[in-house]
Amino acid sequence: MAIKFDQPFYSLSDEAEQNRIIELWEAEKHGGLWEGNNRLPLPLTFLIALIVLTAFMLTMPIWGQRPTAHDFVEHVALMDTPEIQAIEDPVAKMARVHEIAYQRADSRVKASLERHPITWDDLLNIAPEIREAQASGKYPLDYYSVLADTIVLANFEGNPTADGSPERKQPWWDKGYTIDVFYVIYFFIFAFFVCKRLPHFSRKPDMSNAK
Template identity: 45%
Template sequence: MSWSFDSPLRTLSDEEKVRKDEVLWENDNLGGVHEDNNPVPAPVVWLVGLTVVTAFAITFPLWGQRPTAALYEPYVNSMDKPEVLAAKDDKEAMARIVAMNKGTPNDALLERHPLTMDDLRIVAPQIKALESKGAHMHDFEVVGDKVVTANFEGNYRADGSRIRQQPWWDKGYTIDLFYLSYFFLSVFIMIKRLPPTSWQPKHDH
């Protein structure tokens, strides 16, 4: 029952294994269910491919992206503006802060990571403390109610500090590419070890 790579798109089994599989297929009643030897329907293949491509496309460039301190820095700096302080409640104050900071490249990120006024009050002192130190705000992430150093280690800057910013190619992509490749290769091998689809069982019994 050796492997055969002469025609991998037809079958990965040698003739001996193909003949044995055909005999087994014909002699086993499969619990009364007559299974034919048909190829995987093309629409199913296209649907799986579309699902994978779509999943990667809508999450590009990062999976598990966290908001940085730099993202909320404009919000923090808007908290003490007169129009914000004049708001009748926290909801209106937050709406005014959001409106003030619209029209930037960060609009999509801010929409995906919204804050309430209470959230902003919690992280504001931490962000201001980083500002006072002259820290690189993109090197810090907001995780829950904490502003922490990002868990990334990049190159060193001229001032000796290390770049701690999430790379455009996230580890999640590498992991998913590995598992998707493993999955599709396994399915391909499993299917191609069967007799070629040009043969169909007769279901005589």
């Protein structure tokens, strides 16, 4: 039952343990089935890795971040300008607002605007609330989440600020994601350990005498 680590990718069992397992496979009754000790096909191994990586990349909290009031400050500032007011069609009006605001935005805001487009009617609804939040100055605008045609103070509680109140910004990485990453890593390490305790796939049991 000794564990050896000199060749972990070959086998974690010593020679005696590998021989014992081979003998056990050869002696067991399998009802017409037998242990071939074949390796998992490499394409399937890569497919499993691809599925896991894709799942984690697509479920990162950053992709589920809600737009904030800060993302649309430039839209609110532009909506009453003569250039925008001269456009009659709401769709064209909003397209022009978005074009100008997008050019002036930083990379984070640009990504948010791409994921969360709004209409002219949405902007008309949230503009008074954004102006009110700006005027009050109680919280930074990125503490407010935009939900449909209204803004609400986010219920996230992050790191404490200078006055002791928690940050209300949606994190790009959260505890739940950390737990997921930990347990997936733990699972693959455990699966590797269990599989490598078996004889190397190059060693085949002789099943000709299996009963």
